[in-house]
Amino acid sequence: MWKEIIATAGPYHFDRVLDRLSIDPVNFLHLEEKFVKVPLVIEEMPYVIRVKAVGSTADPLFEVSGNDEKVKEQAIKEVKRIFQFDFPLQTLSLHFEKTNIAEIFQQHAGTPLVLEFDLYRCLIKCIIHQQLNLAFAHTLTERFVTNFGYQVEDVWFYPKPETVAALKYDDLRALQFSGRKAEYVIDTSRLIAEGTLNLAELKMMSDEEIMKKLIKVRGIGPWTVQNLLLAGLGRPNLFPKADIGVQKAIQKHFKLEKKPTSEEMDEYSLQWAPYLSYATLYFWRSIE
Incomplete structure (x- = not known):
């Protein structure tokens, strides 16, 4: 078991982070004890990393912990990226106090x-959520993950692209996916599993390049790409x-x-x- 204390510049409102994460039933968190367990896949292996607030909004400190010492450095790097610990939020206050949405x-x-915990999770979640009300979108996502994903330390991981690629459309239709949405989720997963669509490459591309690349994939429109850019990258x-x-x-x-x-x-x-x-x-x- 390893633990590391990470500091970030205040203000950083972790209660609001947990509140927003709690909307998604797949996430494992505790509002009163102020922690979330993050499912990370590092070098194709699943790890659960706990992020717990031990400071205050004005003076934010976080205890990050996991079970495997050998992935500690990579896990901390991912946690900092996901929770944007290296971005000073005071910069936003100074910028937006002069705008028409200062209030x-x-x-x-x-x-x-x-951010979402990984790019595949983000992309599939965006496809599932397309043109659905939020409550039913989360219901479908939960069914998808609990039927085809897997658990480590009681934390749900999304299924691997290879797992979804091997499904039949009727497997998702049985969960109340529409025929089209079932096709989009499975066909996109097949592109990723066979290497035609490499999500890791997206990190090195501009917003415009990513839009041009992904918009060609059936079932992925501008809204989905923009949400991937925002919540995934x-x-x-x-x-x-x-x-x-x-x-x-x-x-x-x-x-x-x-x-x-x-x-x-x-x-x-x-x-x-x-x-x-x-x-x-x-x-x-x-x-x-």
Whole structure:
């Protein structure tokens, strides 16, 4: 068993991190004891890493622990990436206090952009969530993971691409997937399993290159790519204008009679660059 204390610049509101993670029933966390168990796949082996808040919002400290000493360095690197411990959130406050959404950033100060635990998980989750209400999307995702994934230390891991690639469409239809969604999830997994689609390469590509590459895959549209860039890769300047939640939040904040047009969203968002991803997150928070 190993433990490491990690410090990050305040404010960092870990309670809000846990609150958002708790929306997904697949995640293993404890709100009162302030920890989450993170499923990581390192060199094709599964490991469970516990991240527990031991400091405060103003002075954030985290105890990161695991069972296997040999992956400690890689695990800590991944935890820092996922929880964005190296990004000073005070930078956001200084930037957004001069913008037309300063009030939202004051209300949700210290809320970080926390990433999905790995890219395959993020992509499949995005495909499952396409054009569904959030509650049913999480229900489908939970069924998918608990039927075809696996557990380590009571923590659920998404199934491997090879496992999903070997499924039949009817296997997912039995879980109430639509025929099309079953095809998208399995066919995309087959591309990944056979090496035609290499997710690891995406980290080295620009946002535009990733969009051009993934949009060619059947079942992956701009909304899915933008969410992968934001929640999977942590790109800081993503603004998914087609996202219903973002549209509703902008409508609410600016007191519009109807949902904003694409042109209106472009105009409002001019002040938010180069942190459009954080504007997106804080808009989501403002209506949750």
